Amino acid sequence: MTTAKPKPSLTAESQASFADAAPAIDAPQGLLDVRRWLLTLLGWGIALLIFFPILWMVLTGFQTEAAAIADPSLLFSPTLDSYIAVQARADYFKFALNSVTVAFGSTLLALLIGIPSAYSMAFLPTRRTKGTLLWMLSTKMLPPVGVLVPIYLLFRTTGLLDTRTGLVIVYTLMNLPIVVWMLYTFFKDLPRDILEAGRMDGASTFQEVVYLLMPLTLPGIASTGLLSVILSWNEAFWSLNLTSSNAAPLTAYIASFSSPEGLFWAKLSAASTMAIAPILIFGWLTQKQMVRGLTFGAVK
């Protein structure tokens, strides 16, 4: 599953700056127009290429099962049959609510732990900070299946199997290295003098973080949070293995429509469209924030 990505097409702003900069190289205006058009076309082409699988999935969801496996064609009479069948089979809202709770819950928890950690690493580093950061990142290199049985046993003993709390804990741990790393990078870009000025005015560490650090790095914190939400929303390995009926999120919902026998592509596409719709819209609405956060401090 993918989510909204920043479109690689040229924004009006960058096109304008490109045009402004252009006379400096003294090229004829006609050639510049052609280049601009070509770049715009290329941008659209790449965006379409990235978006095509999602588009195809959405279209397939509106086809009949027979049309979904027939030779590909953009001409078909749309039907809602698959959506009706999918909704009749499983309660979408129950799965969606689990996804929302788990994705936002784990993000909140990861930020609560990540902000103080990144603060201490960025502003009060010790000689072990670099090593700790690298070690945190190295935990992402372990294939999850390697720790499936120990985690399953822990969850069984603590009664966390098939609970949203269990998934929130796992997702928090899963995303924490990325969250700490991203926040650390953003925090490091903040001039230390600003925090020192706050301290001079009598701010406590807590006040320093809440009233100075957080507002100043808000775009960075927001984009870290958004990334964490998206990663949690799309996670399938743990959600399929640690839940059954009560806490199953939308990834489990999609998996239930894949079939060993018979035709299922249209229904699977309809289920997938419904599963990615909320995060797609969410990504779309917050796109500006994400791009700003991700490029925050990139140009000094």
Add this chain to the structure above:
Amino acid sequence: MKLKRVIPLAGLAAAGVAHAESITVATVNNNDMVIMQSLTEAFESAHPDIEIDWVVLEENVLRQRLTTDIATDGGQFDVLTIGTYEAPIWAERGWLVPLDDLPDDYAVDDLLKPVRDGLSHDGTLYALPFYAESSMMFYRTDLFEEAGIEMSDQPTWQEVREWAGAIHDPENGVAGICLRGKPGWGENMAFLSTLVNTFGGRWFDEEWNPQLDSPAWQEAVQFYVDLMNDYGPAGASSNGFNENLAMFSRGKCGMWVDATSAAGKLFNPDESEVADELGFAPAPIAETPKGAHWLWSWALAIPSSSDSPEAAQTFIAWATGQDYIELVGESEGWTSVPPGTRESTYENEHYQREAPFAGFVLEAINSADPTDSTLEPTPYQGVQFVGIPEFQSIGTQVGQTIAAALTGETSVEQALASAQRATERTMQRAGYLD
């Protein structure tokens, strides 16, 4: 499992409020299981004290999920959907509840014997069959008529090759024959094992020595690769059951040898464009009729970690009982009833009338013998699989090497030599060989 959450509410129950015991059923997503899900209400209204929670997963995910849960005694599920391959292995490990006190009205003797035997361990039944299948040949009567071919009562693979050549028409998008090519122990190897059986081969000799480089394997696999390259569809190595079903139902295949459970779908004009031109025949044979068609069933079992084994047994007895078959026949149509499990289904007049393939399927299932499916003796049970835990990985690995031979990446000889070496290593590590 759910009982744990129900226990704190015991006070309420004591106050006179009735509480339904909920059971979690883990199953795969196929037509028959979807119908069962849609009929849950009928069960719950007959048994108001039991509530059903469904967990539907893709077959391989389900297998992995169930294995993790059972091996760690997780107790997440009360009813499991497992196949003929897992049932005896899991029963031997003590993972399943024995089903030796089924109610009299369940009519356990009505279950087809090969299916019942396949789900038993040491003579005790550990899973109840939900539906069962063998394999058979489907063909297009119109194409056969045009080419002047008459189907024999028991076709041979040599005849199939000749017929495939006669009806192969790639210009009009019709392949002479479609067969499974997608690698996997339950995909291409299910079919290829039956082909090897009928060519006189076997997976292991009596001492558990792999036989993949034997002449019978060479001959069978070479025959398969040549047949598919000459008269098969393009890209056959990515075709599994679903892909072939889709192609055959759209008129893209002249013949197809696969699961009997496809018959109901191919005969249904809503799902198939060739419903009126569909012919069927027994699975083809070569050197020996032994093991030429497989035996598989999806069955419902109760894990020993379940907290509600009694409620679970009530449910699985309902879902695999005679009344359930009647219920599906009446509400969904007789071609939709789960086939292959009970004698009484095949004696039913409605079913005989609406499912002309019924006799073939019954005969195929009854004549499949997992205990004697090869020309030479073997130490294992199973027609299209070997009933040992290591077979999943062996079968899939061998399936991949044969798929590589099908695409022309390697020769059949090289593929089988490497499959032989890999299987020997696995068997040595598992302690079967010195």
